[in-house]
Amino acid sequence: MDNFFTIIGGMGTIATELYIKQINQKTPTKNDQDYLDYCLVNYSTIPDRSSYLMNKEENENPLPYLLKIIESYGALEPKFFVLTCNTAHYFFNELEKASPVPILHMPRLAVEEATKQYEKGTRVGIIGTEGTIKNKIYDGFILEAGFELIHPTLEIQQMVSTLIFNKIKQNNELDEVLYNQILAKMFEELNCEVVILGCTELSLMEDLANYQNEHVIDPQNVLAEKSVELALRYRQEK
Template sequence: MKNFFAILGGMGTLATEAFVQLLNERTPNHSDQDYLNYLLINHATVPDRTAFILGKSNENPATKLKEDLIQYTPLQPNFFVLTCNTAHHFYDELTSVTSVPILHMPRLAVKAILAKFGRDDRPVRVGVLATEGTIQSKVYEKELLAHQEIDVVIPPMEIQTQVTNLIYRDIKENNFLNEELYFSILEKMIKEHACDVLLLGCTELSLMEEVTKQTLYPVVDAQSELVDETIRLALEARD
């Protein structure tokens, strides 16, 4: 197979399924041959990224991810797609073991925020919704603060606990898409913390956005931006 890309997923599996479904839905097609060529690596047993970053586990997920990159690089995909937001904490380490480009989801999301919500009169206030690991490692905060046009709003502990419960307790552990909790989190960040837009920096939150298809609150879904860039690059390579 030529002109294909590799999706490094499984973190978690439901979120990876949502990514692939969205990828296929958005790909312009009129026949089987119009869909994209890709390899899906659903590595579900990669150790928990947040647990390692927070010091609650000694199992370094980067070890397994680097093994995957080393294993699949010889197949010569055009690029790798890393669907886990928190795994971008290890991005520089991962790029060191492969000559194949790895798309950077946080940078794509920040680019979309500036394009869609940038203001001339004042910085845009961006609320970051993500796992505790992503928040603690500042994966998104670093990318956002690189731009003077952005003010970053990190959720207070009360809301972060709700985000964690939604991601882990509800979705990962019980396969329960808790729409009521999701909408409550969005509302609090917009109304109580004066956010102009919310950055969804976790694939489980992306799953919630795709399922609810809500339009009440302004969001930039990092996974959605990654899907669009993946399609753009794949179609470009096909031409």
């Protein structure tokens, strides 16, 4: 198979399923052959990224697992890798060094999208796993873009963690009421002008809401757009 890309997924699996739906919906098609060629690695048994980052002494490091994927699937010569987990971008530099092909950087792409829509000085909120927030995976990109960075309060973070882990990951429950309460607190209590969803489980919630809030940026949706754009470009160069 030529001109394909490889998706490093399974973190979590339902969120990866949404990414597949997104790229399929964004691909212009008239028949089966128009869809993109890609390889999905649904590595669901990889250790939890946020748990490791919050307690490295007690939890297994996901990095060796991610590096093994890069080694194994890089040998197949994809055009690029896609990493469908925000928290896993903590390891991006190590993965990039080990990869023979480019890896799309979801947080960077999301902030680049924000710069197209918002002026410098805009109050940009970020919500995601505790690992993503405390390890500042988005912070540098937001600040470099000239935005004012807004972190969730402890109360909001606890609500986000409940939604991600207790509701979605553990019970496959998309709690729309809780999701809307979180956004209301970010917009109304913290005066955010835009909120970036720094977790692909949160992407599931925004998809459920049919992307009706124009002041929410879903990085996985942005990643899907870029994936399709690149894949179609490589197909034309064939």
